[in-house]
Structure formats: structure tokens, C-alpha cells
Amino acid sequence: MDTLTPRPSIKMKSKNQEGFTYIEVMIAIVILTVGILAQLSALSLSMLRASETEQRNVARQLASSTIESIFAARDLGNANGISNWDAVNLSDVHDDGIFKSGWFPIRDDAGQDGIQGTADDVCAANVNCVVGGYTNTSEPIIGFQRKIEITDVVETGVPRAKKRRIEVKIRYFVGQITREESLSTLIADLPFYK
Amino acid sequence: MRKFLVKKECNKKNELGFSVIELIIAVTIFIAVMAAVFGVLRIGLIMRDSINNRSETTSNARVAINSVGREAVNAGLGYSRTGSIVPDDFAYGLLKTPKDSGDARDLFTGVMAGNNISSSSLSVNGEKNDVIAFIYRDLNFNNGEALTISNAVKVSDSVVLETPLNGCVNCKKYDLYLVESADGNKALALATDITFNKFITLGKNGPLGLNQKANGNIDARSILTPCTIGDTTNCFKYQPNATAKKVFLMSYSVDNEGTLIRTTYGNNPDGTAAEQIQKQPLAYNVQSFQVKYLMQDGSTSEDPSNGNTEQGKMNEVVQVEINIKIKAADGTTANRTQLINLTSTFSTRNLRYDVE
Numbered sequence: 001m002d003t004l005t006p007r008p009s010i011k012m013k014s015k016n017q018e019g020f021t022y023i024e025v026m027i028a029i030v031i032l033t034v035g036i037l038a039q040l041s042a043l044s045l046s047m048l049r050a051s052e053t054e055q056r057n058v059a060r061q062l063a064s065s066t067i068e069s070i071f072a073a074r075d076l077g078n079a080n081g082i083s084n085w086d087a088v089n090l091s092d093v094h095d096d097g098i099f100k101s102g103w104f105p106i107r108d109d110a111g112q113d114g115i116q117g118t119a120d121d122v123c124a125a126n127v128n129c130v131v132g133g134y135t136n137t138s139e140p141i142i143g144f145q146r147k148i149e150i151t152d153v154v155e156t157g158v159p160r161a162k163k164r165r166i167e168v169k170i171r172y173f174v175g176q177i178t179r180e181e182s183l184s185t186l187i188a189d190l191p192f193y194k
Numbered sequence: 195m196r197k198f199l200v201k202k203e204c205n206k207k208n209e210l211g212f213s214v215i216e217l218i219i220a221v222t223i224f225i226a227v228m229a230a231v232f233g234v235l236r237i238g239l240i241m242r243d244s245i246n247n248r249s250e251t252t253s254n255a256r257v258a259i260n261s262v263g264r265e266a267v268n269a270g271l272g273y274s275r276t277g278s279i280v281p282d283d284f285a286y287g288l289l290k291t292p293k294d295s296g297d298a299r300d301l302f303t304g305v306m307a308g309n310n311i312s313s314s315s316l317s318v319n320g321e322k323n324d325v326i327a328f329i330y331r332d333l334n335f336n337n338g339e340a341l342t343i344s345n346a347v348k349v350s351d352s353v354v355l356e357t358p359l360n361g362c363v364n365c366k367k368y369d370l371y372l373v374e375s376a377d378g379n380k381a382l383a384l385a386t387d388i389t390f391n392k393f394i395t396l397g398k399n400g401p402l403g404l405n406q407k408a409n410g411n412i413d414a415r416s417i418l419t420p421c422t423i424g425d426t427t428n429c430f431k432y433q434p435n436a437t438a439k440k441v442f443l444m445s446y447s448v449d450n451e452g453t454l455i456r457t458t459y460g461n462n463p464d465g466t467a468a469e470q471i472q473k474q475p476l477a478y479n480v481q482s483f484q485v486k487y488l489m490q491d492g493s494t495s496e497d498p499s500n501g502n503t504e505q506g507k508m509n510e511v512v513q514v515e516i517n518i519k520i521k522a523a524d525g526t527t528a529n530r531t532q533l534i535n536l537t538s539t540f541s542t543r544n545l546r547y548d549v550e
Contacts, residue, residue, distance in 0.1 A: 019212065025220075036231050043238040047245050054249040061256055061538055068263070071541035072513035076492055108537050114488035114513060116539060 052174040055143065056181060059170040062106055062144060063183035066168045069116040070148075073098060074187060076115075085189040088164060090150050091119070103147045103171065105140030112136075117148045117168075145171040153186065162189045244524045248532060251479075251522035255536040258454050258477040259516050262446050263540040265328040266514045270304025270545035272331030273441060276509060277303035278372055278380035280404060285502060287403050288459065289325045289445055292501040302382055303508035304329055304545045306445075307487065309497035316452035316481045316521065323483040324496075326514065327445035330544070331372070332461075335440035336364045341394075343373065343436035351398035352386070353405070355438065363391045368401070368470050369440050370460035376435040381406075383438075384460050384470070394438070401470040402459055446476075446483070454480045454518070479521040481533065488513035488539075490546070509546060515539045 020028075076084045089097030098115065100122040111120030112134045120136050123129040129136040147169045152161035167184040212220070280302040285291045291308035294300065308325030317323070345356040355373070357365075369385045371394070384404045386397030396405040443459040454477040460470050487498045490510045498507045516538055521531040 036235075040231075040234065040238065043235070043242060047238070047242050050242065050245045050249045054245070054252050057249075057252060057256055058536070061259070061536065065538040065540075068267075068541045069513065069539045071543055072488055072539065075512040075541065075543060075546070076488075076490055108517075108535075110515070110539065112494070113492060114486070114494040114515065114539075 048175060052179070055172045055174055056179070059144060059172045059179075059181040060183065062141075062146065063168040063170045063181055066116045066146060066148065067166060067183055067185055069110065069114075070099070070150075070166055070168075071187060073115045074189070088150065088166075088187060090148065093150070097150075099148045099150060101148065103145045106144050106146045106170075107136060107138045107140055109136055109138035117146065122146075143173050147171070163187070244532070247522045247524065248534065251520050251534045252536065254477045255518050255520050255534050258480075259518055259536055259538045261456060261476055262326065262514075262516050263538060265330070265444060266305070266326075266516075266540040266542055268330040268544060269328040269542050270330060272333060272439065273304050273329055273372060274374075274380045275304075275546055276380075277301040277505065278382050280382050281406055284402075284404060285327075289327055289447070291325065291499075292503075294501075294503050294505075300502075301505040302329065303505060305487075305508050305511050305514065305542060307485065307497060307499055307508060307511075308447075309485075309501075311447065312450075314448050314450050314452040314480070316479065318481060321482055323448040323480075324485040325445060325447040326485050327443065329441055329443045332440040332442055335369075340374075340437040340439045341365070341371075343438055346436070349395070353383075353396045355383075355394040355396065355436075357392055357394070360391050362388060362394060365391070365394060366463035368460050368463055368465070368467075369394075370402075370404075370443055371438040372441045373436060373438045382441070382443075386467075401467040448480050448483045451478075452480045452521075453478050454483060477518070477520055479531075480518060481521055482517070482519040484517045486515040486517070487511045488515070511542050511545060513539055513541050 070088060074084055074088050076087070086094060086096035087098045090099050090101040091097045092101050098113075098119075099117045100119060104122045105125040106116075107121045107129070109121060110116045111118065111129065111131070113120055120129050120131040120134055121138075123136075125140045149165075149167040149169070151165050151167075153163040153165055154161065155163070164187050165184060166187055167182060170181045172179055172181070278301070279299050282297045282299055283293045284300055284302065285306055285308075286293045289306060289308045290311050291306070306327040306329075308327075310322035311325045313320060313322045341357050342361055343355050344358055344361075347354050347356065365385060365388045367385060367388055369388075371383050371385060372380055373383050374380045382404055383396045384400040384402050385394045386400050386405070387393075387395035389395070399405055440461070442461065445457045445459075446454065447457065448454050453475045456474045456476050458472045458474070462470055462472060465472070485496070487495050488511070489495060489498060489507070490512050498511060499505050500507070518534075518536050520534045520536075522534055524530045524532045
């Protein structure tokens with residue numbers, strides 16, 4: 001075959017005039033490929049990290065926003081001297097509790113009561129949350145789930161809990177990995193202005 | 195070409211090298227592979243830019259929203275549960291909230307709302323942005339002690355508050371004060387001068403248009419209540435055992451270019467009169483800034499004070515919900531953008547408690 005015909009009859013004087021061998025070329029290609037793959041993987045990793053940072057920040061924001069909403073729930077109705085303390089409970093723990101327990105999607109619209117984590121904004125992803133005649137039509141925020149935990153802080157000599165521990169967990173997804181942000185604080189049944 | 199393909203003297207097979215055709219094929223394949231690789235790399239870089247822009251914009255949105263939130267939480271701290279007295283339409287001058295009817299003095303509450311006040315060049319479908327203002331006490335001022343006001347006198351059009359000897363060593367020009375009488379009446383005033391560590395001058399109008407003109411009768415010495423029934427000239431009336439506390443006042447609004455601005459009023463002793471309104475940009479490319487309020491009766495409202503006609507309602511706010519939409523470049527072309535939409539709620543837990 002012509003293409004395999006040897007090169008001109010020039011006397012080789014030194015080894016570096018012999019060109020590259022297949023092996024050398026293959027090694028070079030392998031090294032180049034490894035380099036390019038490393039670069040691509042670094043790039044995709046940096047994208048994943050940036051995306052994770054954003055997701056984590058949003059998760060923290062959602063958690064702190066929910067905690068603020070729980071504080072607001074405590075202050076509802078105080079104008080008439082009515083304590084709303086019992087409402088600061090999970091609905092399956094206390095009859096007056098307004099917050100739903102378990103993992104649920106998060107909706108931007110907190111519903112007609114304006115409080116996050118209650119029945120009018122907590123329901124399965126594929127349905128609208130309905131409470132009485134009210135329907136919350138806002139879509140769930142993609143990639144985030146929330147769980148609220150409220151537990152009494154038992155104090156010696158205080159028969160009825162005056163403090164509760166709130167923990168808000170936000171689950172978010174980075175690629176195929178599930179991560180969790182958690183924020184907790186104490187809330188107290190303050191004496192309020194009558 | 196044939197002449198180059200003559201027999202070589204070298205005997206080893208691995209010294210044969212490549213022919214031109216081989217080289218061309220190899221280079222073509224290499225170019226095709228590299229083009230594909232760099233195509234992927236380019237897409238990767240664009241996506242990275244896009245994610246970085248998005249991440250940075252989200253971060254800016256969080257900073258902005260948390261700045262509003264921190265002040266929402268502080269709102270009303272050590273201030274006045276029922277609000278304080280300011281000149282008629284004072285809020286209009288500061289926040290461009292609607293004017294109320296009549297010329298009676300107004301109430302300035304821990305949170306002030308302005309619904310749909312102005313649109314910007316980035317607004318969509320004529321949507322207008324909201325304005326929100328907060329006021330709370332500076333607890334570091336004067337070691338946390340309220341100033342004792344022992345007397346008030348009229349000097350020309352100004353009212354001069356008198357404190358005990360060296361009672362005002364921590365006072366500074368352009369301090370913003372909540373002046374409170376013994377019977378619980380409260381008014382806002384801006385110090386236009388401090389003299390002898392003792393006298394606080396409240397010059398007529400002042401840089402914020404806050405100070406009310408002292409009138410000519412004996413009650414003009416006073417600080418808080420109308421001089422006579424039906425008097426609408428906003429004079430001051432002194433009552434013994436008055437006090438004064440320094441307060442912070444700031445607002446959040448979006449300007450014509452779509453920049454979220456935090457504006458502070460007064461409390462700039464090193465600045466001129468004109469510099470008592472200081473603007474600080476918080477976030478750029480803001481398409482929308484909306485505030486929703488949860489009231490203590492459980493209702494929600496975008497405009498609790500009903501166009502500034504029911505100012506007292508603002509004391510019943512228990513939660514503010516801030517929604518901010520910011521445009522971020524998507525990394526491909528300058529004109530294409532992605533929208534960052536962030537909503538956060540903050541409890542106004544200090545608004546309705548009288549904390550000393």
C-alpha cells in the first residue's frame with residue numbers, strides 16, 4: 001500500500017528525526033484526554049457546587065421564613081387579649097395546633113391565613129391545598145420540601161409549657177443527592193398587651 | 195507525490211512514521227474531536243456563568259430581603275405601640291404614600307406601608323412597587339437612658355428643648371428623637387442644633403420637614419399636643435417630665451432604574467442638612483418589590499392603612515411578607531435574563547409591645 005511506503009532514502013542521523021511512533025501518539029492522546037476530562041469534571045463540579053450553594057441559601061431562607069411565620073402565629077389575636085399559644089403546635093399533637101407535621105412541598109403563597117406550614121399551603125405536590133371554601137392554587141417550589149417539628153420544653157414547676165422548641169427542616173436536591181438544612185429556635189408564650 | 199514515497203534505508207518498522215494521508219485523516223479526526231470537546235467546554239462555561247450569575251443574584255436578593263427583615267423584626271422596638279405624632283402628610287413627603295384628606299396631624303407607626311407607589315424601567319405590565327418604612331429606638335444612645343426634658347421654650351419659629359446640666363452630652367446635631375410627654379403623647383422631632391450639652395433646637399421644618407412651627411402663645415413652648423381645640427398649625431405644647439429617645443428611621447423602595455434603595459433619615463451628624471436623607475443601593479435589576487401584611491385579626495392585606503387613611507391599623511401588623519423579583523443575566527447574551535423570585539416572611543414581634 002502506497003501510504004505505508006517508507007520515507008525517502010535519507011540516512012537517519014539521530015533518533016529525534018524519526019517522527020512519532022503509534023505508541024507515542026497514543027500515549028499523548030491518552031494524556032490529552034485525561035487532561036480534557038479532568039477539566040470537564042472540574043467544570044461540572046464547580047457548577048454543581050455553585051448550584052448547591054444557591055440551593056442551600058434558598059433552603060435557609062425558607063427555613064428562617066417559616067420560623068418567622070410561627071412567631072407571627074403566636075401573636076395573632078393578641079389585640080383582644082386572646083393568647084394564640086395553643087396554635088403554635090402541630091395539628092396532630094394538639095387540637096388547636098395549626099402546623100402540619102411531616103415532609104411536604106413548599107408553596108410561595110402561604111394561603112389565606114398568611115402563615116406558612118398550615119393546612120392551606122401544605123398538601124401533596126400534585127393537588128391544590130383546599131381548606132373550607134378556599135383553594136391555594138400556587139405551585140410548589142421545585143426541589144424543596146419542608147418539615148416542621150414543635151416540642152414542648154418541660155420546666156420544673158411549670159405545669160403548662162411556656163416554651164417550645166421549633167425545628168424547621170428543609171430538604172433540597174443537588175443532582176441526585178438529597179441534602180438537608182435545619183434551623184431551630186425557642187419560642188416563648190410572652191405576656192402580651194391587652 | 196510518488197517521488198517522496200521511495201524506499202527508506204531504515205529497517206525498523208516503527209521508524210516508518212505516517213504518510214500525509216494518515217496525517218490528514220488524523221488531523222481531521224483530531225479537529226473534529228477537539229471541536230466537540232471545546233463545544234462541550236463552551237456550553238459548560240456558559241452554564242457555569244449562568245449558574246454563577248443566578249447564585250450571585252440570589253445572594254443579593256437574600257441580602258436585600260434579610261436587610262428588610264431584620265428591620266421588620268426590630269420595628270417598633272422601644273418606640274411607641276400606638277405610633278407618634280408627625281405633621282400632616284409627612285409620610286407623603288418621605289415615602290410618596292398617598293396624602294390623606296384634611297390637615298390634621300398624622301400618626302407615624304413602627305411600620306409604615308405604601309402600596310403600589312411607583313413603577314421602574316424594569317416593571318412588567320405596569321406593576322408598581324411597594325414602599326415600606328420602619329422606626330425603632332437606638333438602644334445604645336445615652337447608655338440606654340432616655341433624655342430628661344426639663345423645659346421647652348419658643349425661640350423665633352423654633353422650639354428649644356432643655357435638658358438638665360450636661361443632660362445632653364451624647365446628643366448630636368440631626369439626631370432623630372421620639373419626644374414623649376408624661377401623659378403618653380409622643381411626637382417625632384429632628385435636632386437641628388445642640389448647644390451647651392443642654393439645649394436641643396428643633397428648627398422649623400428641619401431637613402425632613404418634621405419639626406413643627408412654634409406659635410406665639412404660651413403653649414407654644416410645648417411639644418406634643420395641639421395648642422387649642424381646632425388648631426391645625428401643628429404647634430407644640432410642653433408638659434412637665436417629658437423625655438426624649440433617639441430613634442432610627444429608614445425606608446425601602448425601588449427607584450426608577452430598578453434599584454432597591456435603603457434610605458435612612460436623620461442621624462448623620464457629620465453630614466449637611468441635605469445629607470440627612472441617605473440612600474444606599476441594596477440590589478440592582480429589581481423587577482418587582484411587593485409587601486404583604488398579616489394583621490393580628492388573621493386577615494392579610496397589601497395596604498393595611500388603606501392609602502394612609504387609617505394609619506392606626508399599622509399597629510396591628512404581626513407579619514410582613516416580602517417578595518422580590520430580580521433579573522439576572524443568563525450568561526449567553528447580555529439581553530437574555532433569568533428571573534430570581536424570592537419570598538420571605540418576618541414576624542414584627544416588637545411592634546406591639548411597649549418595651550422600655
